[in-house]
Amino acid sequence: MRSSPGPDSPEPGLDRAPARTVGLVLAALLGAVALNLHHTAVWCAPLALGVAVWRARTWRARPKLPGRVLRAVLVIVLTVAALLDFHSGGSLGAAASLLVVMAALKLSETSGRRDWLIVLSAALFLLLAACLDAQALWRLPLYVVELWLLCGGMYALGAGSEAPSAYALLISSGRSLAAALPLAVLLFLFFPRLPGAFWAVPQLGQTVTGLGDSLSPGSIEDLVASSDPALRVRFDGPLPPPSERYWRALVLHSFDGFTWRRERLALYDSPPLQFSGTAYHYEITLEPNQQNALIALDLPQSRPSATTLRSFWTFDYQLLTLLPLLRSVNYDLISYPQHRNVGALPPEQRRIDLQLPRAANPRSQQLAHQLRASSSSDAAYVTAVLDYLRRGGFQYTPQPPLLGRDSIDDLLFRTRQGFCEHYASAFAMLMRAGGVPARIVTGYLGGEWNRFGDYLLVRQSSAHAWTEVWLDGQGWVRVDPTAVIAPAALTQQLDGVAPVLGGAARLATASWILTTVQAWQAVNAWWQDRVVGFNFAHQLSLLDRLGLGSQQWRALAWLLGAGVSLWLALLAWAQRPRGAAQRADGLARSWRLLERKLERTVAVRAASEGPIAFAERVGRVRPELGPGLRSLARRYARLRYGPTAPASELLRFRRAVRLWRPRPRARTPGRPGA
Amino acid sequence: MSRLRPALAAIERVILGKPGQVRLCLACLLAHGHLLIEDVPGVGKTTLAHVLARVLGLEWTRLQFTSDLLPADIVGISIFDRTTQKFQFRRGPVFTQLLLADEINRASPKAQSALLEAMEERQVSVEGVTYELPEPFFVVATQNPHEQLGTYRLPESQLDRFLMRVSLGYPDPASERRVLLQGERRDLLNETRTVLSPAEVLSLQIETRQIYVADKLLDYIQALVARTRAELSLGLSPRAAQGLLHAAQAWALIHEDNAVLPEHVQSVFAAVAAHRLEPRDGDGAASGSEFAGALIKAVPIPI
Structure with missing residues (x-):
């Protein structure tokens, strides 16, 4: 593969650049590609890796490229292939794929410093793309290391053929980054963040787990397997008891015999509410869920006060936002678990919550009529249906058998196995069939207490569905049929909070693993709230x-x-000049810096010793330092005592001094210069 | 600059094991200065002068100084020509490009001063008529250390006219062995080729003066000179300071640098200064070269 450098090589300088320069740039590029693995097309990373390996083997040479036509075809094909990824990886993923392709193609024709700089810039953009797309805390160290590599690569390219050791390069770039850190913090804190984050890239096509806006058998099932956080709640004051931790999201009204759906355009007045009992003040951090529903403890007193989050009430006490939540949001609420409606249910609302497809589920309808006939009141009917569910041999299982078209008939008379959504659906249907207005509420139940972060974490796996029925005189009453069928299952779900509420006995059983996990979650929560979510x-x-x-x-x-x-x-x-160098110019400061680097471990220059004589002396005791130091001393002498040199010469010398480091000698610890 | 390398190589084939002294001699010549070689007899003073002349392609004359040497024996004499009825000037041995003034301290002060005047003025005036000396003009004087019998010590004012004083010293054992094995130096001298021409020597002298000198370096030279004046009753003269600069320029040229570095000044400093700083009454006991060495170590270079 190795071919000789072309005679028309535009910048032959870099062909003589040390291998570490090329190594550093390639490592930086591959690092950036790796950080984008999760959203670029599958074939992108192997392509970049292949080109990088090939280039690492032939970096001195100017590779023989395919002809212009073939190259153009290659570019077009790969670009189209990258853009085809638009649907699976989202716009950012497609853009990242395109960048990887471009960087890989550029890498295959790098010859001069300019080409390598372009490759490095592409890597920088890739890092930016990764930062835009994924901001999890565990990625932070990776991003920092990548940035460090990139800066090291830039230093190496800047130093050209005089690039010092990789160690020295990384030390220098690390120091630069450290010096820039305060500026980054400043900009982070005080650079005005426009509400609505114009830099946020819409995450098209990306699936976010969360509650759907409809409920049919099996729709919550998927969520149960997901341990992703859904929301975090920080309480200001007391916590509600576990049995009251119903986190309300959506209310579903229309039923077609199989699926429950939201009532989109219902602009009714809600029946007035009366709150009593304890008020809970809390702040919720809600993960993006693609829905426009805010989640609240059943039932909030008012809308969130935050001005940046526009929300409104619906007649059935949903808190909705105007736009789907694509980023995590924060809001404060006050909830009263004890509340009741005063007044009657308006007739149009009664109508939609009694709606039922007459043709579907005939046996269930028959059952409802029987039970209603034997009950004296609506409340007694609710008890009767719950009794029926309790005694009917129903089982709670996360993997229920599939249900047919008449899903509720199937559930009640055939399978008798189900999950919260099944029983909520069946109960609400039976209520409606018996003439009691009923609706389905979806949300979450319970939550686990994180004692490091002092917050309640509610996971997607805590997704739950329950019902609300209208009882004259009481208003909407929450009825959770799952609690009747499988009280144990619900206790289990509520168990996440047990360590705090169960006292010392439970704390003792908490293993260090739990402790670690909780600490990690707390740090993550802090990261999401305070850093990523800083708005x-x-x-x-x-x-x-x-x-x-x-x-x-x-x-x-x-x-x-x-x-x-x-x-x-x-x-x-x-950077102020110190001591004797107080009045010294930049050149002298650089020279003193060089002397300081040698002072401690190698040798001290006598005041009357010329720079070249000094370098020669050091070269005699430390031959491995000789060539580098001699060249620096020569350049210094040329600049100091020679005819006026261009300013760039001085800059290059100063950079070379900054980057130069005497590598500590492994063998003898003596101080030959002393 | 590269022209100097073969010249140096040719000289070093004859003068064994003394690269530093050989370079100093050459630098002295390039700096337009005269050279004083001080040594005990038999270490190769004459050979050095001879080989220098030969390699540089200079016309040379050797003049043995004795106690009865008269000024006219050096510069020449006017003789009455009977046929033309006029005095005619007969040029002395000083009319040459390289004059080897052997054992200059054996001659009387009168004869010495005649030579030294010619050295300084690069011309000779006899009975109101001025005769230009050829260019380049270069005096290599040799001198036995004045402790020896029958010698006249050169006065300070005249020592100042020599740009450098160089001592060859005894050869190191390896070089001495080679000298013993190689037989007659004279045969070796005769084999030595001419590398440069007088015109080239002149152009090299001009080149020497064009070597760049930075302000910082002038600071250094001034600091060195000021230090001699502070520590001794008679420090280095302005002429010596100028000579130091020129010698350093020549040293830079020989070492293929386009600017004078502090190291160059340090390398030539002892040769330029030591003979001017020999201890006098009231000064310390240190010899001139010891003092020069200590001074170099004491004055910091400008960074």
Whole structure:
């Protein structure tokens, strides 16, 4: 494969660049590709890896490329292939795939420094794409390491054929990054974040687990297997008892015999509510769920107060947002688990909550009529149906058999096995058939307490469905038929909170694994809330705490300006000339820096020793340092005592000194220079 | 610059084991200065002068200084020509490109001063008429250490006219063995080819003056000179400072640098300064070269 360098090589300099430069750039590129593995097309990473390996073997040479036509075809084919990925990987994934393809193709024709810089830039963009797409905490160290590699690669390319050891490169780039950290923090805190995050990329085609906006047998089942967090709740004050931890999301009204659906365009007045008992103050962090429903503890008193989150009530006490939730949101609420409606159910609402397809589930309808006939009131009918469910030999199972078209008949008379959604559906249908207005509520039940983060974590696996029935005089009453059929299953679901509520005995059984997991979750939650979720509202509250709340934009601008100035001043102060070098110019400072690097471990230059003589002396005791140091000393002498050199020469010398490091000698620890 | 390498190689074939001294001699020549070689007899002073002349392609004359040597024996004499009824100037041995003034301290001060005047002025005035000396003009004077009998010590004012004083010293054992094995030096001298021409030597001298000198380096030279004046009753003269600069330029040229570095100044400093700084009454006991060495170590270079 190895071919000789072409005679017309535009920048022959890099062909002589040390292998570590090429190694660093390739490592940085492959790292960036790896970070995008999850959303680029499957064939992208192997393509990049293949080209990189080939290039690593032939980096000195100018590779023989296929002809122009073939190259053009290659570009077109691969670009189309990458763009075809648009549907499976989303727009960002497709763009990342395209970047990987371009970087790989560019890599195959790199010859000069400019080409390598382009490859590095592509890697930088890939890192950005990965950051945009995935912000989980565990990826943070990977991103930092990748950024570090990229900076090292840039340093190496900048130093050209004089690139120092990879170790020195990484130390230098690490220091640069560390110096830039305060600026990053400043910009993070005070750069105005426009509400609605214009940089947020819509995640098309990506599946987000969460409650659906309809309920049919099997729809919650998928969720039960998912341990993804659905929401986190931080309480300000007491926690509600486990039996009250019903997290309300959607209310479903229309039933076609198989599936329950939402009532989209119902603009009714809700029956007035009366709250009593304990009020719970809490803050919810809701993961993106593609729905436009906010989740609240049954039942919130009012809408969230946050101005950045536009929400509205529906007649059935759903809290909806105008747009689907594509990012996680935060909001404060106050809920009263004890509440009752005052007044009667308006007739149009009674009508939609009594609606039932007459043709479907005939046997169930018959059963409902029988039970209703033997009950004296609606409340007695509810008890009778619950009794029927309790005594009918029904089983709670996460893997129920499939149900036919008349799903409720099938469930009640044939399979007798089901899950919360099955029983809620059956119960609501029986209620409606018996003339009691009923509706399905979906949401979550329970939650596990994280004692490190002091919050309640509700997972997707806690998804639940229950019913509400209208009883005259009481209003909407929550009835959870699953609790009747399988009280044990519900206790289990509520068990997540047990460690806190069950006292010391349960805490003792909590293994260190649980502890670790909870700590990790808490850190993650903090990361999601405070870092990834840091938005304009957070900025405003920060300004408030700083006492600058009144003038939002101006305060941000001032803080940013003052912070950046302070940062620059600190940098300048850290780089101030010290001691004898007080009045020294930049060249002398660089030389002193070089001397300082040698001082501790190698040798000290006598005041009367010329730079070249010094380098020669060091070269005699430490031959491995000789060539590098001699070249630096020569360049210094040329700049110091020679005719005026171009400024770029000085800059290159100063950079070379910054990057140069005496590698500690392994063998003898002596101090030959002393 | 590369022209100097074969010249150096040719000289070093004859003068064994003394690369530093050979380079100093060459630098002295390129810096337009005169050279004083001080040594005990028999270490190759004359051979050095001879080989220099031969390699550089210079016309050369050897003049043995004795106590009865007269100025006219050096510069020449006007003789009355009976046929033309006029005095005619007969040029002395000083009219040459390289004059080897052997054992200069054996001659009387009168004869010495005649030579030294010619060295400084690069011209000779006899009875009101001025005769230009050829270019290049280069005096290599040899001198036995003045402790020996029958010698006149050169006065300071005249020592100042020599740009450098170089001591060859005894050869190291390996070089001495080669000298013993190689037989007659004279045969070796005769085999030595001419590498440069007088015109090339002149152009090299011009090139020497064009070697770049940075402000920082002038600072250094001034610091060195000032230090001699602070520590001794008679420090280095401005002429010596200028000579130091030129010698350093020549050293840079020989070492193929396009600018003078502190190392160059340090390399030539002892040769340029030591003979001017020999201890006098009231000064310390250290010899000139010891003092020069200590001074180099004491003055920091400008960074």
